[in-house]
Amino acid sequence: MGDRLKIPKPTARRLSLYLRELEALKETNLISVNSGQLGKALGLTGAQVRKDFATFGTFGRPGVGYIIEPLCEQLRQIMGTDRTWDVAVVGAGKIGQAISGYPRFIDRGFNVVAVFDNNPNIIGSEVANHTVRPVADMTRIIPLRNIKLAILSVPVDVSQELADRLVASGITGILNFAPVRLQVPEGVGVSSVDFSRSLEQLAFETSINFS
Amino acid sequence: MGDRLKIPKPTARRLSLYLRELEALKETNLISVNSGQLGKALGLTGAQVRKDFATFGTFGRPGVGYIIEPLCEQLRQIMGTDRTWDVAVVGAGKIGQAISGYPRFIDRGFNVVAVFDNNPNIIGSEVANHTVRPVADMTRIIPLRNIKLAILSVPVDVSQELADRLVASGITGILNFAPVRLQVPEGVGVSSVDFSRSLEQLAFETSINFS
C-alpha cells in the first residue's frame, strides 16, 4: 500500500480560498502571482501559501511565482471539482428552497438534481425547476443517479434519521443545516452550517471587545 | 490595565457546542455531567472539555462533574447570550428571507428587528413580519435601535460596500453570506457562511477517500 498523503486540516480548508482568489485574478488577465500577493489577498503569509501548495507537489517557478491558469486546474483536480457533482436536497422548507436555487453552485461544479420532502403540501410543487419528491423516493433515486452529495435542510428531530437513510442510499458527503452533530460511519463526510452558532460566535467576539 | 484573558480560538468555537449539549441534557432532567460524557457527545476528549472550561474559571466538582444548570448560565454569560441581541438583515433575497424567519434564532437570544433591501420590487413587502426598508434607512435605524449584529445576504459585488456602511452605522459583528473575505476595521467581527465552499469541502473529502 502506498503511503496516504498527509494533509493538514487547515490546508484543506484553505484550498477553496486559493482557487477562488486565483480565478478572480485570472479574470483580471494576470498570468502569474507570487505567494506574497496571493497570501495578502487572503490574510495569509507567503510562507503559508507556499507550504500549502507544497503539500501537493511543486507548482511554482522560482523568480516568477505561480502560473495562474494551470494552478487553477491542479487545484480543481486536487479538490475533486474538475468535474460536476450531482447533489440531492433533502428538506424543501425555506432554507431548502433557497439553497436549491443558489445560483453559485453551477459555476463551482455542483448541480442540484433532485429535491425531496415529506410534507404533502410541498410534494409535487416546483422548487428551482425540480418537482419536489417524497422522501421515500430517495432510496431509489440516489443510487439510480449515483448521487454522492446531499444537502440536508430538515428539522433537527428528523435529521439523524434522514442522514442514516442518505448514507444507506450511497451518499458520502452531507451538508447539514440542523444544529446537531450527525453520527455517520467512517468514510462519510459531514460539513455543517449552523446559523445560530455563527451568530453566537459574533456575539461572543463583540462581548469580548468590551471586557 | 488588567491582563486580557487569553482564549484559544478553538475553545471559543466550542463554547456554543457545550451550551447546546448542556441544554439538551437539562431537558432530560439530568443534574450533572462529567467531562468524559460531555466530551463523548461532542466528539471531544474529557481533558479537552476540562481545559476549555478551566479557561474561564472553576466550574466543576471533583468526584461529581459539572452541575448543568449553573454551568449553562455561566456559559451564556461568557458568550454574551444571557441577553437578547437585536439583529438587522441586509438583503432580502431568497437567503435573506429564509434567514429572517429562521425559527431558532429567538430561543438562542437573537431577534431580527429590521430587514433592508435595495430592490424596489421587494421594498415595502413583508418578510418575517417586517416591512422591508430601503438600504438608505440603515444608517438611521441601526444607531437609533442600537443594533450591533447584522446578517449580510447580498450579491457579492455589493457586499464590501454594504459592510462598510454597516460598520459606519455602528455594527460590530457581521454574518456574511457572500463568498468574499470582507475587510473590516479592528474590533468588528465577521463570521462567514459560504455554501459553495462547504460543498467543495465535502467533494474534497469524498475524493480523498478514493485516492
Place this chain on the structure above:
DNA sequence: CGTTGTGAAATGATTCACAGCT
C-alpha cells in the same frame, strides 16, 4: 471512590530564514 484542574509532554501548525533554481 471518582472526577476535577493542571503542569508537563506530545503533537500540530505557522513562521523564519535561506540555499538553490530560473
Place this chain on the structure above:
DNA sequence: AGCTGTGAATCATTTCACAACG
C-alpha cells in the same frame, strides 16, 4: 535579482497523567 521549496525554530493546541479535592 526574485521567488520558490523546505528544514529548523517558534508558537498553539491537544493529550497525558496525576495530585488534590469533595
